[in-house]
Amino acid sequence: MPIVHITRRERFSAAHKLSRPDWSAEKNTATFGKCSNPNWHGHNYELWVTVKGEPSPETGFVIDLSALGQALHEHVVRQLDHKNIDLDVPFMKGRLSSTENLAVAIWEQIKVPIEALGCVLHCVKVQETENNHVEYFG
Amino acid sequence: MPIVHITRRERFSAAHKLSRPDWSAEKNTATFGKCSNPNWHGHNYELWVTVKGEPSPETGFVIDLSALGQALHEHVVRQLDHKNIDLDVPFMKGRLSSTENLAVAIWEQIKVPIEALGCVLHCVKVQETENNHVEYFG
Amino acid sequence: MPIVHITRRERFSAAHKLSRPDWSAEKNTATFGKCSNPNWHGHNYELWVTVKGEPSPETGFVIDLSALGQALHEHVVRQLDHKNIDLDVPFMKGRLSSTENLAVAIWEQIKVPIEALGCVLHCVKVQETENNHVEYFG
Amino acid sequence: MPIVHITRRERFSAAHKLSRPDWSAEKNTATFGKCSNPNWHGHNYELWVTVKGEPSPETGFVIDLSALGQALHEHVVRQLDHKNIDLDVPFMKGRLSSTENLAVAIWEQIKVPIEALGCVLHCVKVQETENNHVEYFG
Amino acid sequence: MPIVHITRRERFSAAHKLSRPDWSAEKNTATFGKCSNPNWHGHNYELWVTVKGEPSPETGFVIDLSALGQALHEHVVRQLDHKNIDLDVPFMKGRLSSTENLAVAIWEQIKVPIEALGCVLHCVKVQETENNHVEYFG
């Protein structure tokens, strides 16, 4: 049976900053540059979640995309969209909001719900700007 | 010798629906949602075909892209573009036109012609909308 | 007071064909080419609706974008998305589904609802493929 | 002599919220929805500035694009990029950071510097997300 | 009768430089920067041609898009694609290949052929990179 990868895109707009409270302002600026602006900045993030599996002989689907979309909204997008990643998002508590850390945290949020839909999670891709993105394969 | 992947994009606009004739209208709607609209709907599909191989020392090419384009037109695009996937496309007969099934069927259509061009087929990617796409690696 | 234009994008996926029942198949093909395929084809249409007005001193808004979005969904997108433009859409009855005619018909659908939101409708833009789009200014 | 319009794109990532301090939290939420999140959210804004004039017979240029870029950086992008529009940006003080108000304020910032480069400012376009943008023509 | 604008996109990849033979290398560099590189550089240009008119009651078309496409290929794209704008393109002889001059020259090339198709030429838009484009309205 063929294994097919299917990817769904979601989007969220959020504020964040890169800044460690245990560091001086100088060290934060030296390390994180303009991303450490004390009053935050923000992005239109794009999220691509790729799952894999065999297409069902009955439906031709690896996964019901609207069920996948609902799971992503409940576990990820609803919590991040129009929020401050550093202040408002429980699953990012205690983590610096680098795109790398965000992708890993999203993976952890959705792995179980996606398996509950009968699929294997393959990749979480997060794009912060048109010039940089991150992929995590677990 | 280095192995390089090269990808060509093609596009086709087609009608389809997701609906099983052996199911009731209710079951089709419950399963396939608005994709089961009896009078069809359609998409601007994008197709990326990735092949791999060693660049020729003579030409620098893994594959002659215009030969690849011609093969894709003959075996895929000409049959799908401005057609109804469910009614007009011989290689989709008897298959539900999910994006997953479409990617697998396109792989089957082009594997031999691409090998005849001296290359290995690596991936067929089909994008149905800007929010979802499928990849098949054989 | 400044006049500002604001534009909202919506998307819909629909089937259609260009074919006159009062013409022979030959004349339809000669005139409309592959767009006349009897079993339909389809597109991911993109719709941009531009309205203009003065930003409210209270809210900074020319129009409440979510109210605009709801109006577009009710009067346009809900009727076109995952439908057959030629068979399923009351406001296209008796009109050939060229992109030009579609833009004019969408204008007629939304002019009054947008004026009811206190704005002036400026432009309806419909994109059929990445290579062609239409604009109607009333 | 022909009049030509030329447009340069710039980008900035910023945090903001839509919320009036003289309104209750309930009224802010009712009016501005999720855009009123107290801890801010943010966007990757895209800015297109269009100027017009006659191409110089000597250079073929309506304007030196790098001089235009420098003016935009000095008067707009440097002040907005990786900033909080509501807290960090002097030219937005006392204005709600709707995209409409932002476009008008950017116009005011750059009109004189662009005229100093020998051109006429034609349009400021600000895109907040892929689904909405604003244009201001003065 | 409604007037509708319709736009077709074409693409061409070409080499060029901005450099006046009657100027010193120093003056060319000071004026045109890296665009004056003696051995040329190049771009993937995008061309959008907008025409306007009344949709035909018979076809719903302002213009036959394939006829428009053929005219653009014959008069513009065939002459520019995979060419050196400064050396290979008769209609650019004696003109600096700024995007501004290119848009004006394309307008002159296509005005008569488009009028021969029964339409009014409205705008020629040429994009040189994702960060800059030019529009000419005649």
Added chain:
Amino acid sequence: MPIVHITRRERFSAAHKLSRPDWSAEKNTATFGKCSNPNWHGHNYELWVTVKGEPSPETGFVIDLSALGQALHEHVVRQLDHKNIDLDVPFMKGRLSSTENLAVAIWEQIKVPIEALGCVLHCVKVQETENNHVEYFG
């Protein structure tokens, strides 16, 4: 510890041609088509460089993206942007400027500088036009 892939995009505009001096004009045309135009043509190339590693517990970064950007500018972009790949670029001397060869050469240019930044180079992707791109994984 999780391994994360991070990708940075850079762009360069360059001229080139595909043509072997040891072949006749006829053989070059037969093999390389319009890409063999003697006076060159050009593209807006897009470059995506993917590196992988563990995010630092201190910063959340796999790599400092501005350091990566500087390395790419010094070793790749500065040498290619607004240049003729066949005449001006030392690291392409003696190689046909196919996209395949370009991706392999860029890999060779940046492997050591990227390792010096404490990362593993994973992929070099070069896009020549919106319809074709190449990936090299070493």
